[in-house]
Amino acid sequence: xxxxxxxxxxxxxxxxxxxxxxxxxxxxxxxxxxxxxxxxxxxxxxxxxxxxxxxxxxxxxxxxxxxxxxxxxxxxxxxxxxxxxxxxxxxxxxxxxxxxxxxxxxxxxxxxxxxxxxxxxxxxxxxxxxxxxxxxxxxxxxxxxxxxxxxxxxxxxxxxxxxxxxxxxxxxxxxxxxxxxxxxxxxxxxxxxxxxxxxxxxxxxxxxxxxxxxxxxxxxxxxxxxxxxxxxxxxxxxxxxxxxxxxxxxxxxxxxxxxxxxxxxxxxxxxxxxxxxxxxxxxxxxxxxxxxxxxxxxxxxxxxxxxxxxxxxxxxxxxx
Numbered sequence: 001x002x003x004x005x006x007x008x009x010x011x012x013x014x015x016x017x018x019x020x021x022x023x024x025x026x027x028x029x030x031x032x033x034x035x036x037x038x039x040x041x042x043x044x045x046x047x048x049x050x051x052x053x054x055x056x057x058x059x060x061x062x063x064x065x066x067x068x069x070x071x072x073x074x075x076x077x078x079x080x081x082x083x084x085x086x087x088x089x090x091x092x093x094x095x096x097x098x099x100x101x102x103x104x105x106x107x108x109x110x111x112x113x114x115x116x117x118x119x120x121x122x123x124x125x126x127x128x129x130x131x132x133x134x135x136x137x138x139x140x141x142x143x144x145x146x147x148x149x150x151x152x153x154x155x156x157x158x159x160x161x162x163x164x165x166x167x168x169x170x171x172x173x174x175x176x177x178x179x180x181x182x183x184x185x186x187x188x189x190x191x192x193x194x195x196x197x198x199x200x201x202x203x204x205x206x207x208x209x210x211x212x213x214x215x216x217x218x219x220x221x222x223x224x225x226x227x228x229x230x231x232x233x234x235x236x237x238x239x240x241x242x243x244x245x246x247x248x249x250x251x252x253x254x255x256x257x258x259x260x261x262x263x264x265x266x267x268x269x270x271x272x273x274x275x276x277x278x279x280x281x282x283x284x285x286x287x288x289x290x291x292x293x294x295x296x297x298x299x300x301x302x303x304x305x306x307x308x309x310x311x312x313x314x315x316x317x318x319x320x
């Protein structure tokens with residue numbers, strides 16, 4: 001296939017941070033009294049537009065599907081799981097969020113993006129299943145270029161009210177995680193889609209925060225980015241541990257909730273195949289039911305390693 005080139009950057013080393021995460025996962029979760037403890041106080045921003053931190057153009061995305069950012073490494077075949085906790089009281093709630101980096105890629109607004117499959121589950125049952133499209137620029141900043149979420153009730157799709165694609169209906173891509181984060185800079189765009197009333201902005205609170213705490217462990221050297229919207233409150237603090245990724249996403253109010261990272265694993269070929277099939281099924285329904293999705297190019301499978309090639313062979317066999 002034409003599109004993203006394969007380079008040595010596909011090889012990712014998690015180093016010491018992965019060992020820290022392994023230690024965290026070995027400790028039984030016991031919610032702290034204040035699960036949002038750590039980041040500094042929320043900064044209130046004026047209701048003003050937030051521009052992209054750099055021009056979004058294909059020439060800045062040479063290896064765009066290699067999500068090997070220091071702050072959000074997501075090689076294909078990686079699955080992350082977050083447990084949801086209540087801010088008020090710190091008790092674990094019966095909700096989890098699961099994100100899978102699939103072997104699929106999709107060209108959006110001239111840039112190849114990695115296809116991520118995200119699920120929200122309540123008591124083990126999916127309430128939302130979504131395609132999330134992210135691309136990495138040459139400075140290793142991670143951009144979100146679109147999303148197609150489906151709401152589910154008892155396994156049945158009940159709607160997709162917040163689908164958006166960069167370059168369609170005025171939607172613009174924005175930066176999820178800066179490649180070289182700097183404090184004291186003006187807020188930047190994280191995502192914009194006027195058709196669905198979406199406007200998310202972000203700013204770096206601390207590029208190396210200390211004492212950012214999960215229920216059973218605290219971290220130093222954490223990047224803290226706050227996402228806010230002039231259209232919707234409350235803001236959300238995202239904490240990224242270098243070499244591991246997002247360890248927490250906290251709504252900054254006592255009535256909100258916080259997601260803490262509780263699992264990170266490499267998937268088997270069978271699991272990667274199941275994720276690819278689920279993503280392809282979502283895309284099929286998106287073409288049938290979403291006007292903003294209808295004009296996009298179809299996903300392709302990027303066979304970047306032997307496991308991905310095994311997924312590719314299995315998909316071909318099932319299509320015959």
